[in-house]
Amino acid sequence: MTIAEIQADIIEEFSMFDDWEERYQYMIDLGKTLPLIDEKYKTDDHIIKGCQSKVWLNAEMNDEKVVFTADSDAIITKGIIAILIRAFSNQHPKAIIESNTGFIDEIGLKEHLSPTRANGLVSMIKQIKMYALAYQTQIN
Incomplete structure (x- = not known):
């Protein structure tokens, strides 16, 4: 599936x-x-950096696709990173770089987070x- 299809x-x-x-309950379940x-x-x-909670993110290349793993010490934050990993893991680096993150606004996530969690969300996307x-630079 493409990133856009997963986001849809x-x-x-x-x-x-x-x-x-x-x-929120669904996000908690996704985090699990x-x-x-x-x-x-x-x-x-x-x-x-920039997350109120601790969020660990690792990425590895596997068959020219980036595979992400993560964890957090907070249940909502764990759900947020789970959503992002679902959207971006197992995708080609170029597809991740060029992807749109408008789906976050469409599900209303940013507006329902505290300012510090919203900043953390932006930091998670930036790190991904x-x-x-x-x-991508290693492939070229």
Whole structure:
């Protein structure tokens, strides 16, 4: 699936819920399905700067696709990174770099987060794109 197709699925899933309590619960559930990061990557080198909670993110190349793993010490934040990993993991670096993140606005996520969590969300996206950029330069 392309990033756009995955994002469309996420938008559709979030539209099934009537209120933000249900959406938060869904995000928490998504966080529980997150492919866990190996303990050796739970270091300061892998912490996303700008997040209120601790969020560890690792990326590896596998068959010219970036595979992300992550974890967080906060359940909502874990759900947020799970959504991002679902959208961007197992994709070509160029596709990640060029991808649109408008789906986040479409599901209303940014407007329902505290300012510090919203800043953390931006930092997570930035780190994902930075990993993709680093891997893209290795391919070229």
